Amino acid sequence: MNVEGYSVWRDRTVWGLTLTSFFSDLGHEAQSTLLPGFLAALGCPPIALGGIEGLSDAASSFVKLGAGWISDRLPRRKPIVVGGYAATGLASGIIALAQGWPLILGGKLFGWAGRGIRGPLRDAMMADAIPPEARGRAFGLHRAGDTLGAVLGPLAVVLLLAWGSGKGTPALAWMRTLMAWTVVPGLLAALIMARIIREKARVDVKRADLSHALSRMPREFRRYLAAVGVFGAGDYAHTLLILAATQLLAPAHGPLRAAALGGLLYVWHNVVYALAAYPAGHLGDRLGHRRVLAAGYGLSVLVPLALMIAFSRGAGTLPLLAFVFALAGLVNGVQDTLEGAGTADRVPAEHRGLGFGLLGAVNGVGDLVSSLVVGGLWTVNPALGFGFAAVLMAAGACGMAFAGGTAERA
Numbered sequence: 001m002n003v004e005g006y007s008v009w010r011d012r013t014v015w016g017l018t019l020t021s022f023f024s025d026l027g028h029e030a031q032s033t034l035l036p037g038f039l040a041a042l043g044c045p046p047i048a049l050g051g052i053e054g055l056s057d058a059a060s061s062f063v064k065l066g067a068g069w070i071s072d073r074l075p076r077r078k079p080i081v082v083g084g085y086a087a088t089g090l091a092s093g094i095i096a097l098a099q100g101w102p103l104i105l106g107g108k109l110f111g112w113a114g115r116g117i118r119g120p121l122r123d124a125m126m127a128d129a130i131p132p133e134a135r136g137r138a139f140g141l142h143r144a145g146d147t148l149g150a151v152l153g154p155l156a157v158v159l160l161l162a163w164g165s166g167k168g169t170p171a172l173a174w175m176r177t178l179m180a181w182t183v184v185p186g187l188l189a190a191l192i193m194a195r196i197i198r199e200k201a202r203v204d205v206k207r208a209d210l211s212h213a214l215s216r217m218p219r220e221f222r223r224y225l226a227a228v229g230v231f232g233a234g235d236y237a238h239t240l241l242i243l244a245a246t247q248l249l250a251p252a253h254g255p256l257r258a259a260a261l262g263g264l265l266y267v268w269h270n271v272v273y274a275l276a277a278y279p280a281g282h283l284g285d286r287l288g289h290r291r292v293l294a295a296g297y298g299l300s301v302l303v304p305l306a307l308m309i310a311f312s313r314g315a316g317t318l319p320l321l322a323f324v325f326a327l328a329g330l331v332n333g334v335q336d337t338l339e340g341a342g343t344a345d346r347v348p349a350e351h352r353g354l355g356f357g358l359l360g361a362v363n364g365v366g367d368l369v370s371s372l373v374v375g376g377l378w379t380v381n382p383a384l385g386f387g388f389a390a391v392l393m394a395a396g397a398c399g400m401a402f403a404g405g406t407a408e409r410a
Contacts (some may be wrong), residue, residue, distance in 0.1 A: 014138050015197040017126055020189050021146030027186035028111070030153035031092045033266055034179050036243040037259035039101065041172040048101045050375015051377055055102060056108040056367040061364015063116030063304055066254065068124070068357020072350065077263045079372030082194045084121075087114025089186020096180035096399030116364075120356030125197075127344040127352055134288060140281025140337045146332070147274035151267055153185070158263040161256065171256055198356070221346035221355065223363050224290070228339060231297050231396020232366020234304070234389040236374040241328060242266050244307055244382065269329040280400035289342040290403060293388040296334030303328045304386035306392065308343035311382040
């Protein structure tokens with residue numbers, strides 16, 4: 001197999017981006033695991049977490065749109081990607097200094113803007129490096145690699161939280177220290193990206209203005225984005241999943257141990273995610289990326305339904321929550337792998353950066369809606385928030401099932 005000079009799809013670009021994402025996720029997923037407990041220790045309500053996550057994701061997504069379009073007009077994407085990874089790494093240092101939610105919001109906005117800058121450009125570099133028939137596997141390998149970091153980061157946090165609890169260390173001070181240390185793997189990711197990835201300058205750059213580039217997006221891609229957006233409006237931030245486990249387990253285990261167990265469940269979530277990502281991509285390459293993605297969307301509805309029942313009963317057991325987190329990890333592995341592969345299938349190569357930027361923007365708007373609404377309804381009754389999520393996820397699954405369009409673009 002020879003595609004534009006690449007004899008195999010698992011080349012230096014794919015492996016280098018996988019290693020970069022491994023260290024980046026190691027840092028920011030450790031941060032995500034700490035954040036719910038850190039906010040609780042500072043006395044912030046659940047809606048603060050929902051607002052911080054939703055606004056940060058929305059900011060990231062709007063940056064993705066602009067960054068993706070600009071990158072299509074540049075011969076090289078790599079320098080911008082390196083800067084984005086560095087910003088994400090530094091964000092944890094800002095958050096570690098916080099005495100309340102405003103500085104945490106500022107740190108998250110800064111870090112997630114960097115994440116927004118790098119995301120569509122990295123995915124476009126990946127899509128450019130691999131043939132269409134291997135996109136599912138390549139994106140699956142990349143997602144599996146970054147999720148390995150998302151396993152080890154939260155696992156380290158859980159072990160260190162347990163160690164600090166055994167030593168009698170004040171919870172807030174210990175969480176602040178751990179948050180500061182998450183800067184290290186984030187900056188290491190930027191260094192690896194700068195040193196390992198070799199990007200050839202693109203010679204076919206077309207400097208179309210944004211309105212013209214948007215008009216080139218195929219109708220099938222617009223229908224695809226609509227389904228992604230409806231589903232995303234119910235797909236709340238994963239930190240709210242950790243918070244749900246923490247609150248359901250706190251009566252039986254106490255706040256610090258419940259926070260550690262919530263983090264451990266998130267590790268389990270990420271283990272399942274890592275194991276599911278590559279098989280999901282392989283299955284998508286065989287059966288069709290959209291079809292497998294629609295099935296994953298449909299399966300995801302069971303997660304908020306189970307949490308709605310748990311909150312309605314006022315308690316949750318570890319076995320039940322282990323099942324919920326495993327199911328969430330499975331569907332997230334399918335979603336994150338095949339949304340990217342499906343986008344590459346439907347977008348012209350010369351506008352691939354913009355296509356991934358649009359995907360990120362739609363997902364970000366959905367994240368903002370879902371995190372704010374679920375977090376807001378939580379203050380009334382958590383079951384209402386998860387019921388809202390279930391309805392929107394089901395609608396998105398139906399939309400994806402009937403979105404149509406199977407053409408793959410080189």
